[in-house]
Amino acid sequence: MYDVIISGAGPAGSKCAEVVAKAGYKVALIEKDINYRKPCGGGLPRTSLFKYYPQLKKVDFHKINGTAIFSEDYHKVRHVYENLKVNPITVDRLKFDNLIRNIALDAGAELFDKHTSVDFVQKEGKKIGVRTKTSEGYKDFLGKIIIVADGMSSKLAPRSGLRGKWKIENLGLGRAAILEGKYSLEKNLAYFFFKKYGYSWIFPLSETTFNIGSITYFENNLKYNVQSLFKRFLVDVQNRGFLTEASYKEIWSGSFPEPACGVLDRNLCGDNIILIGDAGGFVAPINGEGVHGAIVSGDIAGKTSINALKKEDFTYNSLKAFRKDPYIKKIIRNFKLQRGFVDFFYENEGENLNKLFKLAEEDEKYNLDVINTFILGRTPPKDFFTRVKNS
Ligand SMILES: Cc1cc2nc3c(=O)[nH]c(=O)nc-3n(C[C@H](O)[C@H](O)[C@H](O)COP(=O)(O)OP(=O)(O)OC[C@H]3O[C@@H](n4cnc5c(N)ncnc54)[C@H](O)[C@@H]3O)c2cc1C
Numbered sequence: 001m002y003d004v005i006i007s008g009a010g011p012a013g014s015k016c017a018e019v020v021a022k023a024g025y026k027v028a029l030i031e032k033d034i035n036y037r038k039p040c041g042g043g044l045p046r047t048s049l050f051k052y053y054p055q056l057k058k059v060d061f062h063k064i065n066g067t068a069i070f071s072e073d074y075h076k077v078r079h080v081y082e083n084l085k086v087n088p089i090t091v092d093r094l095k096f097d098n099l100i101r102n103i104a105l106d107a108g109a110e111l112f113d114k115h116t117s118v119d120f121v122q123k124e125g126k127k128i129g130v131r132t133k134t135s136e137g138y139k140d141f142l143g144k145i146i147i148v149a150d151g152m153s154s155k156l157a158p159r160s161g162l163r164g165k166w167k168i169e170n171l172g173l174g175r176a177a178i179l180e181g182k183y184s185l186e187k188n189l190a191y192f193f194f195k196k197y198g199y200s201w202i203f204p205l206s207e208t209t210f211n212i213g214s215i216t217y218f219e220n221n222l223k224y225n226v227q228s229l230f231k232r233f234l235v236d237v238q239n240r241g242f243l244t245e246a247s248y249k250e251i252w253s254g255s256f257p258e259p260a261c262g263v264l265d266r267n268l269c270g271d272n273i274i275l276i277g278d279a280g281g282f283v284a285p286i287n288g289e290g291v292h293g294a295i296v297s298g299d300i301a302g303k304t305s306i307n308a309l310k311k312e313d314f315t316y317n318s319l320k321a322f323r324k325d326p327y328i329k330k331i332i333r334n335f336k337l338q339r340g341f342v343d344f345f346y347e348n349e350g351e352n353l354n355k356l357f358k359l360a361e362e363d364e365k366y367n368l369d370v371i372n373t374f375i376l377g378r379t380p381p382k383d384f385f386t387r388v389k390n391s
Helices: 011-022 054-058 093-106 226-239 291-311 326-345 347-362 364-374 383-390
Strands: 002-007 027-030 066-070 076-080 110-112 116-123 126-134 137-148 171-180 189-195 198-204 209-217 249-259 273-275
Touching: 002 011, 002 126, 002 291, 011 027, 011 093, 011 291, 027 093, 027 137, 054 093, 066 364, 076 347, 076 364, 093 110, 116 137, 137 291, 171 226, 189 226, 189 347, 198 226, 209 226, 273 291, 291 326, 326 347, 326 383, 347 364, 347 383, 364 383
Parallel strands: 002 027, 002 137, 027 110, 066 189, 137 273
Antiparallel strands: 066 076, 116 126, 126 137, 171 209, 171 249, 189 198, 198 209
């Protein structure tokens, strides 16, 4: 019998496991494969990451000190961050996920690798545990609280009764790769290319490796094929001289969806269950950034679980503290706003984006607003949109 069972040892699950195990509770962390590299750009633009993981300051990650953003018609916004105490980073998710998973294990969580969660264990209509599939057959884990942190492909989330399956128009569909070879980019900038279908990116990982990818959003998922867009983008950036070699060694590639419509706040918790990270929709609609939301939701779900364990109350009434938490509420509000911005940006085949980046090229203050809105997910000033409409 575990105090908390966590399905999925990605950023959300690992953070939650660390917090609960550190408080002395018995945690089962269930993971289908610790050698899995989550398809992701690996761009971690927020320095607040180090608030959650101060021990990572010592790790030699690739540092980012600014960003360059392009519109479909190649208007450019470039910004270098001033006076940073710590830099944003780009990471290889295989290495990063194992680092933060090991922090959870050091805190006392028990890892069950090569276990795929397939369903809840039920008794008298109540969900009392998680059933996993292993090479040796099915195994049941029983626990007081179940945290669903197994991402977009979660089998448990749609079976929890809290929400249904994601609809394709509510997703981002992405393809990412890590390539090796020479490039002609500033190695400490993160490059975004906003397009009418969504966006593409190139994030340097070292002098000779970079993460490159494309993602389509919402209704565009039905109009475009992300695999062909990715190939076209690669050729385009080679033709434009960003990538200087005729061909690159592929170290890894993968495709995956992400929830892009924001958090379904009423569907985050029930009796003894909380959904966190991608399983709960904690991905910023504007730029697809989800690692931050995963870690924050993992942290707060961990603290909520500790309080519930102290009170021995695992009902919805006790766990709803998760969705009522001020930071979770702020994220939900911010994502709702962002969802509205995204609709505006992609109107008329992305024409508003072209206008917006042209304005930013001409005006330094507007340039900074663009960076804050697109990269840091901040709410832009009121005239941000009217200036585009009037231009
Ligand atoms: C193409 C693409 C690019 C992206 N780029 C960025 C980016 O640059 N920056 C950023 O911040 N975010 C990015 N994101 C979003 C980010 O990857 C996710 O939001 C983040 O990984 C969510 O963390 P998580 O812990 O909730 O889920 P995940 O990272 O998906 O982790 C879930 C874990 O659960 C395990 N698992 C899955 N199913 C089961 C099961 N049935 N049983 C047991 N274990 C299971 C998985 O192996 C995995 O370890 C991107 C997403 C995509 C698709």
